[in-house]
Amino acid sequence: MDGKDFSPEIRACTDCPIKHRAVCSTCGPAEFLRLERTKFYRSFDAGQPVVWAGDRLEFVGSVVSGVATIGQAMEDGRTQMVGLLFPSDFIGRPGRAIAQYDVTAVSGLTLCCFRRSQFEQLIKDVPRIGQRLLEMTLTELDAARDWMVILGRKTAREKTASFLLAIARRHATLQHGGNCNTAVVDLPLTRELVANYLGLSLETVSRTITALKKDGIIKLEKSRSIVIPDVAALMVEAGDDVDGGVLG
Amino acid sequence: MDGKDFSPEIRACTDCPIKHRAVCSTCGPAEFLRLERTKFYRSFDAGQPVVWAGDRLEFVGSVVSGVATIGQAMEDGRTQMVGLLFPSDFIGRPGRAIAQYDVTAVSGLTLCCFRRSQFEQLIKDVPRIGQRLLEMTLTELDAARDWMVILGRKTAREKTASFLLAIARRHATLQHGGNCNTAVVDLPLTRELVANYLGLSLETVSRTITALKKDGIIKLEKSRSIVIPDVAALMVEAGDDVDGGVLG
DNA sequence: CGGGGGGTTGATCTCCTTCAATCAACGTGG
DNA sequence: CCACGTTGATTGAAGGAGATCAACCCCCCG
Numbered sequence: 001m002d003g004k005d006f007s008p009e010i011r012a013c014t015d016c017p018i019k020h021r022a023v024c025s026t027c028g029p030a031e032f033l034r035l036e037r038t039k040f041y042r043s044f045d046a047g048q049p050v051v052w053a054g055d056r057l058e059f060v061g062s063v064v065s066g067v068a069t070i071g072q073a074m075e076d077g078r079t080q081m082v083g084l085l086f087p088s089d090f091i092g093r094p095g096r097a098i099a100q101y102d103v104t105a106v107s108g109l110t111l112c113c114f115r116r117s118q119f120e121q122l123i124k125d126v127p128r129i130g131q132r133l134l135e136m137t138l139t140e141l142d143a144a145r146d147w148m149v150i151l152g153r154k155t156a157r158e159k160t161a162s163f164l165l166a167i168a169r170r171h172a173t174l175q176h177g178g179n180c181n182t183a184v185v186d187l188p189l190t191r192e193l194v195a196n197y198l199g200l201s202l203e204t205v206s207r208t209i210t211a212l213k214k215d216g217i218i219k220l221e222k223s224r225s226i227v228i229p230d231v232a233a234l235m236v237e238a239g240d241d242v243d244g245g246v247l248g
Numbered sequence: 249m250d251g252k253d254f255s256p257e258i259r260a261c262t263d264c265p266i267k268h269r270a271v272c273s274t275c276g277p278a279e280f281l282r283l284e285r286t287k288f289y290r291s292f293d294a295g296q297p298v299v300w301a302g303d304r305l306e307f308v309g310s311v312v313s314g315v316a317t318i319g320q321a322m323e324d325g326r327t328q329m330v331g332l333l334f335p336s337d338f339i340g341r342p343g344r345a346i347a348q349y350d351v352t353a354v355s356g357l358t359l360c361c362f363r364r365s366q367f368e369q370l371i372k373d374v375p376r377i378g379q380r381l382l383e384m385t386l387t388e389l390d391a392a393r394d395w396m397v398i399l400g401r402k403t404a405r406e407k408t409a410s411f412l413l414a415i416a417r418r419h420a421t422l423q424h425g426g427n428c429n430t431a432v433v434d435l436p437l438t439r440e441l442v443a444n445y446l447g448l449s450l451e452t453v454s455r456t457i458t459a460l461k462k463d464g465i466i467k468l469e470k471s472r473s474i475v476i477p478d479v480a481a482l483m484v485e486a487g488d489d490v491d492g493g494v495l496g
Numbered sequence: 497c498g499g500g501g502g503g504t505t506g507a508t509c510t511c512c513t514t515c516a517a518t519c520a521a522c523g524t525g526g
Numbered sequence: 527c528c529a530c531g532t533t534g535a536t537t538g539a540a541g542g543a544g545a546t547c548a549a550c551c552c553c554c555c556g
Contacts, residue, residue, distance in 0.1 A: 072397050074487055080400040082393035093386050100390055127375045134382045137389060138341050142348055144392040145330035149320050151399035152328040152447025156512070191535060199400025201513055206536055223520095223535060239322055404544065439503065449545055454504055471503060471552095 012036065016112070021088035022062040023136060026128040034126075038118050044068075044105035050091065057099040059113040060092030066109035067188040070101045071196065081197040082144070084189075086170055090136055094120045106188055151199045154239055159198040160208040161238035164218065168228060181231050187224040212237065260284065264360070269336035270310040271384060274376040282374075286366050292316075292353035298339065305347040307361040308340030314357035315436040318349045319444065329445040330392070332437075334418055338384055342368045354436055399447045402487055407446040408456040409485035412466065416476060429479050435472040460485065 013019060013032040024035060042061070044050055050068060051057045063085050070083030082101060085091065091103060091111065114122065123130040150162050168183045187194070191209075195202040209226075212218045217234055219227040228234050261267060261280040272283060290309070292298055298316060299305045311333050318331035330349060333339065339351060339359065362370070371378040398410050416431045435442070439457075443450040457474075460466045465482055467475040476482050 070393070072393070074397075074401065075489065076487075078401045080397040082396045095383065095386075101393065123379070124375075127372075127378065130375065130378055130382060131371070134378060134385060135343065137382060137385045138343075141385060141389045141392060144389060144396065145318070145320070145349065147396055148330045148392065148399055149322070149328040151396055153322065153326045190533090202534095203514080203536085204512060206534095207512095210536070239324075241323065438501090450502095451504085451546080452544055455544095458504075 011041075013039075016064070018062060018064055018088040018112075022112075023090050023129060023133050024062070026132045027126070031126055031129075034122070035114075038114055038122075040113050042111045042113050044109040044111075046105060046107050046109075048105045048109075050103040050105060050109070050111075051099045053099055053102050055099050056097055057092055058097070058116055060090070060094060060116055060119050061111040061113035063087050063089050063091065064110040064112050067106040068109050069104050069106055069189075069193065069196075071104065072101050079196055080199060081193065082147075083140070084197065090133065092116065094123055094133075106193070156198075156200055156204050156208050157211065157237060158239040159200060160194075160205060160212065161217070161234050162240070163194060163198055164226060164228065165231075165234060165238055165240075168231070183228045183231055184221075185226045185228065187226065191223075259289075261287075264312070266310060266312055266336040266360075270360075271338050271377060271381050272310070274380045275374070279374055279377075282370070283362075286362055286370075288361050290359045290361050292357040292359075294353060294355050294357075296353045296357075298351040298353060298357070298359075299347045301347055301350050303347050304345055305340055306345070306364055308338070308342060308364055308367050309359040309361035311335050311337050311339065312358040312360050315354040316357050317352050317354055317437075317441065317444075319352065320349050327444055328447060329441065330395075331388070332445065338381065340364065342371060342381075354441070404446075404448055404452050404456050405459065405485060406487040407448060408442075408453060408460065409465070409482050410488070411442060411446055412474060412476065413479075413482060413486055413488075416479070431476045431479055432469075433474045433476065435474065439471075 013024065013027075013036055016022075016024075019025060024032070027035065041064070042059075044066075053072060065087055068085040068091070069081050070085065071079055071081045073079045085103075093100075094116065097116070123133070150159055154162065164185060167187065168185050171185060171188075189197070191205050192202045195205045198205065200208075209218070209220075213220055217228075217230075217237055219229065221227060261272065261275075261284055264270075267273060272280070275283065289312070290307075292314075301320060313335055316333040316339070317329050318333065319327055319329045321327045333351070341348075342364065345364070371381070398407055402410065412433060415435065416433050419433060419436075437445070439453050440450045443453045446453065448456075457466070457468075461468055465476075465478075465485055467477065469475060
């Protein structure tokens, strides 16, 4: 319920950068008109909370730009990240008034929001929106389960490699168009947040990245800008099947 | 694609033990008629695979009775359980032909199934089924995220306590009707499978259960039958907020 | 009686955490 | 322009939680 209340200039849905992937991606012109009447934008500065676990959340929305984290804190201060939100990802849950997790803006963040009650009605009126949300939620569930394998069974090195690959899959600037075996990753997170995601200490993350660098698996341009000269080699480090596919 | 092909006696949906919680719980009499025309039952013995990751899965379905696990294996043999399926839980994903995870029957298992193609049509025709599936999937996603916290940040003792509580929440025979602070849990899983769920070794699970017993937090009737004399005390061990609520 | 699955317990080792110091980059105000 | 404080990152040393290897027990069943 914090965050800046001013809206960026209202944008037409047809110009929206996330229209092909977001929850609204199956909408037609008539439905966009309805969305445009009820949607509103919210922006958050880096570090600002979008909502705390346990608070009421009266809106749902899509990330238009920026990155946010979904996390949970234990009383003694331990924290675990349980999701990472990139543009087109969805925040909030229809049918639930109380947030289950902390959501925090990592970088500057802009959301395209709807009042929860209105969105619930929207789902009833426009089944394809509900279908799209189901599709997205099933994908999220698979991602969460993949993450459970990483958290439960992988070593620090495998965890770190897996993380770099996951970011690469969503964010990478691919080089060498041909085989696409080289990638450049700009980490949106600090070492501490990466550790938080991987269930490690930040020191271990730092050491592991250094080790991967020493072994020639990655190169650091800056501490947040990482070159992967051989994606397949990194996949081996991640302990995944290297089933031929590059950046899955 | 294994499993016994004979069906148990076909059951009327109105007599079905899971009709109040399963994906069909929002259906009316007319919709039940349609389900009854297309549904079929499948049974699996304890230990049998329902489907392997990577295999085609041409049906979706609900657990009618028994328990199944969702898991993933790494090439070197490490495995991590990513879900536990009890009666009324849903298996399979509309829109996906290839299973993402291994599903295995833990005890004798009976599923109420639909051909995937037919179920996809069903969702289009009957929006409330899709809505119910969305609801269930969102709940699963929250459960998966809670599990990520357990896997990433909790100690062996906290993990074990959390697991016992989770089973208690779904399975417990409550005693002392008044305050409901005592519960009896019948573990559906071996120590090995519990370890698999918690991202631990089976030895650590065994030691931790012994330790909890020595500390009076739990009592063992048999190795699979566990008495929780004071649920609140176990919640403290789990490292969760003991926000008053008993068995959430 | 033998065999096997499930469970417990012990000894050792190792990977990761913890605590701590140091460093690099960056901005700010004197 | 340079001291400084701050934030993020790296590196080192020590300790511990849990894995691993291995023995043993218990109970059921053939």
